[in-house]
Amino acid sequence: MESKKKILIVEDDEFLRSLTAKRLEKEGYGVAVAVDGESALVTAMDEKPDLILLDLLLPGLDGFEVLGKFKANANLKKVPVIVFSNLGQKEDIEKAKLLGADQYLIKANFTLDDVMAKVSEAIK
Amino acid sequence: MIDSQSYRTKLAANDSLITARFFYLGALLIMIFSSYLLAAQSSVLTVPATGLYLISFFLGLNIFFFLSVKWLSGKKSFTAVNVFSYVQIAADFIFASLFTVLSGLNAGFLVFLLPIFFAGMFWPSYAPITLSILFSAAVALYSTFNEILGTVLVLLIPSFNIEFNSAFFDPSNAIIIIIILLSGFLSAYLGKIAKERDTLISVCQYKLGGDPHDHKREIDDKSKRIIQAKEFEVERANERLSTLEKAKADFVSVTTHQLRTPLAGIKWTFEMLLKGQVGESNPNQREILEKGYASTERMIRMVNEILSIEKIENERFEVVFIYSDMVKLIENAVIEFQAPAIGKGLRLSFARPETNIPLVMMDADKVRMVLDNLIENAIKYTKIGGDINISLDSRRLNSARPAVEVTVKDNGIGISEKFQDDIFTKFYRGPNARKAEPGGTGLGLFISKTIIEAHGGTIWFESEENTGTVFHFSLPVHHPERGENL
Numbered sequence: 190m191e192s193k194k195k196i197l198i199v200e201d202d203e204f205l206r207s208l209t210a211k212r213l214e215k216e217g218y219g220v221a222v223a224v225d226g227e228s229a230l231v232t233a234m235d236e237k238p239d240l241i242l243l244d245l246l247l248p249g250l251d252g253f254e255v256l257g258k259f260k261a262n263a264n265l266k267k268v269p270v271i272v273f274s275n276l277g278q279k280e281d282i283e284k285a286k287l288l289g290a291d292q293y294l295i296k297a298n299f300t301l302d303d304v305m306a307k308v309s310e311a312i313k
Numbered sequence: 314m315i316d317s318q319s320y321r322t323k324l325a326a327n328d329s330l331i332t333a334r335f336f337y338l339g340a341l342l343i344m345i346f347s348s349y350l351l352a353a354q355s356s357v358l359t360v361p362a363t364g365l366y367l368i369s370f371f372l373g374l375n376i377f378f379f380l381s382v383k384w385l386s387g388k389k390s391f392t393a394v395n396v397f398s399y400v401q402i403a404a405d406f407i408f409a410s411l412f413t414v415l416s417g418l419n420a421g422f423l424v425f426l427l428p429i430f431f432a433g434m435f436w437p438s439y440a441p442i443t444l445s446i447l448f449s450a451a452v453a454l455y456s457t458f459n460e461i462l463g464t465v466l467v468l469l470i471p472s473f474n475i476e477f478n479s480a481f482f483d484p485s486n487a488i489i490i491i492i493i494l495l496s497g498f499l500s501a502y503l504g505k506i507a508k509e510r511d512t513l514i515s516v517c518q519y520k521l522g523g524d525p526h527d528h529k530r531e532i533d534d535k536s537k538r539i540i541q542a543k544e545f546e547v548e549r550a551n552e553r554l555s556t557l558e559k560a561k562a563d564f565v566s567v568t569t570h571q572l573r574t575p576l577a578g579i580k581w582t583f584e585m586l587l588k589g590q591v592g593e594s595n596p597n598q599r600e601i602l603e604k605g606y607a608s609t610e611r612m613i614r615m616v617n618e619i620l621s622i623e624k625i626e627n628e629r630f631e632v633v634f635i636y637s638d639m640v641k642l643i644e645n646a647v648i649e650f651q652a653p654a655i656g657k658g659l660r661l662s663f664a665r666p667e668t669n670i671p672l673v674m675m676d677a678d679k680v681r682m683v684l685d686n687l688i689e690n691a692i693k694y695t696k697i698g699g700d701i702n703i704s705l706d707s708r709r710l711n712s713a714r715p716a717v718e719v720t721v722k723d724n725g726i727g728i729s730e731k732f733q734d735d736i737f738t739k740f741y742r743g744p745n746a747r748k749a750e751p752g753g754t755g756l757g758l759f760i761s762k763t764i765i766e767a768h769g770g771t772i773w774f775e776s777e778e779n780t781g782t783v784f785h786f787s788l789p790v791h792h793p794e795r796g797e798n799l
Contacts, residue, residue: 204578208585215590246570275573277620278566279631296577297613300584 194312195219197238199229199255200273201247205296209242212301226250230258233265240312245274245281253284260289269311321534322511323394326434327382330401334375337427338368364415371408398435402428414462422452422489426496433500434507441504445497449490565623569616576616580609611754618756622739625763632679632767634792636672639717640665643703646684650692658697661688664704671710673717673790679764680788686757687721687784693750694782695725715790716770724781733776737762745778
């Protein structure tokens with residue numbers, strides 16, 4: 190039985206995805222990745238993460254839709270979702286919160302340390 | 314627009330019909346006279362004397378129509394013109410029927426063609442076609458029609474005397490029927506061309522603003538049309554402007570968001586390197602890494618500020634006015650900035666006012682942005698060991714327009730008189746500021762000024778180079794009158 194928590198990263202930018210994954214692994218988390226909306230859903234169902242880091246600007250199914258689907262799914266709706274995006278408009282933030290996001294972070298404004306702090310807070 | 318045009322067309326068409334009637338009635342009269350004079354026997358146009366009465370009556374009627382149309386054009390009533398058109402065409406058909414009865418079908422049917430043609434001018438295409446079909450049917454039942462009409466006329470006019478064509482269906486009528494039907498279609502076609510021409514003229518008028526067929530009557534109509542044409546232009550220009558603005562806003566939005574992604578990546582890269590998470594670095598490397606990190610942070614700040622400004626300029630910067638506690642706002646800001654201030658050896662303090670300060674109607678988040686900007690600047694541009702004092706002045710509370718005044722005073726590098734005028738402009742940074750703090754964007758005070766002015770307040774400063782700067786801003790306590798549109 191794995192005692193370490195698993196985090197699903199949904200992010201289409203390869204560089205950011207690998208940086209985040211490396212950092213999460215360093216912190217002792219298990220990591221799963223998805224590069225777009227559709228595979229995010231599939232991977233989430235398979236991997237059953239303890240937390241999801243979700244980018245909103247995704248190719249194909251857009252981030253908001255994916256968020257909606259996570260929260261509509263009986264197995265996934267309890268999983269905390271941190272929206273991890275570079276969209277920063279108030280409407281976007283409100284929309285994400287309404288759809289059930291636990292936190293909204295603008296990637297460019299946060300250091301990875303900050304992100305780790307938010308993750309550990311939310312995953313409890 | 315088009316209504317006015319077709320009103321004019323109908324009026325003009327009515328006019329033309331009346332004139333035409335004078336001509337054809339006149340022509341008929343001449344033919345009748347000439348046939349009598351020449352005593353031609355096999356003339357197609359042998360018309361009994363009663364015919365003369367008929368024609369004279371209709372000539373009189375036409376003069377009445379002529380005067381009516383003059384009166385109508387003054388009335389400018391669309392319904393009246395419509396009714397008048399119906400009356401005229403009805404009159405023509407009655408005349409044509411009576412004339413046919415009098416003179417026999419071969420002459421009469423020619424007269425029928427005239428109202429059919431005019432129907433095409435007044436009404437949509439189905440009108441002349443329908444009428445021509447109806448009249449073809451009537452011709453087919455000519456003798457029946459003739460007898461009924463004849464009986465009616467005999468009752469009305471004692472001296473009436475006509476000959477009946479007793480054939481129920483005369484084959485020669487077939488040719489007449491064909492001609493009537495063809496004229497119906499011809500009239501419909503000509504009418505359609507006339508209407509298309511009218512539309513084209515309308516469109517030309519919008520573009521040229523003039524009237525190539527100005528009858529010098531409806532001057533009001535013309536200026537109305539010019540105004541409408543201008544309105545139309547303005548609407549189109551407005552639409553285009555909105556589209557462009559939206560396109561620009563979208564472009565800025567998308568670009569800045571796209572920029573943020575690689576910037577986040579770079580920032581985190583520097584972070585990892587500086588924290589030794591990918592191996593230790595020597596002091597030289599650290600120095601360069603720190604510069605790179607600072608540069609990245611600066612770029613990110615600029616992207617964020619450009620987004621703010623873009624929102625301001627596109628009026629998407631919503632200012633939400635709520636009565637808020639100014640004292641608390643300042644206190645919170647001061648608490649948050651204690652750490653960086655102490656880090657630079659500066660004393661940051663807030664002199665809490667002794668009198669009671671009322672709640673101020675403002676957008677607390679936005680005013681907090683202004684406070685942050687002013688305090689940040691004070692910290693940036695004051696040397697180690699300096700003082701930053703914030704105060705809240707209630708002197709203006711007893712004036713006609715009660716307002717509070719916030720002051721942020723430092724004893725830093727100051728702003729030289731030469732450069733003071735440009736301080737609030739976008740991207741402007743004083744040269745000594747640039748030296749002291751290369752990482753600034755020059756956008757903070759621009760944004761602050763916009764926010765304060767959106768509240769109906771004012772922002773200003775006094776400064777002396779190397780002595781210090783005092784920034785003030787005032788906010789009206791109650792609902793602001795916007796001095797400047799965002």
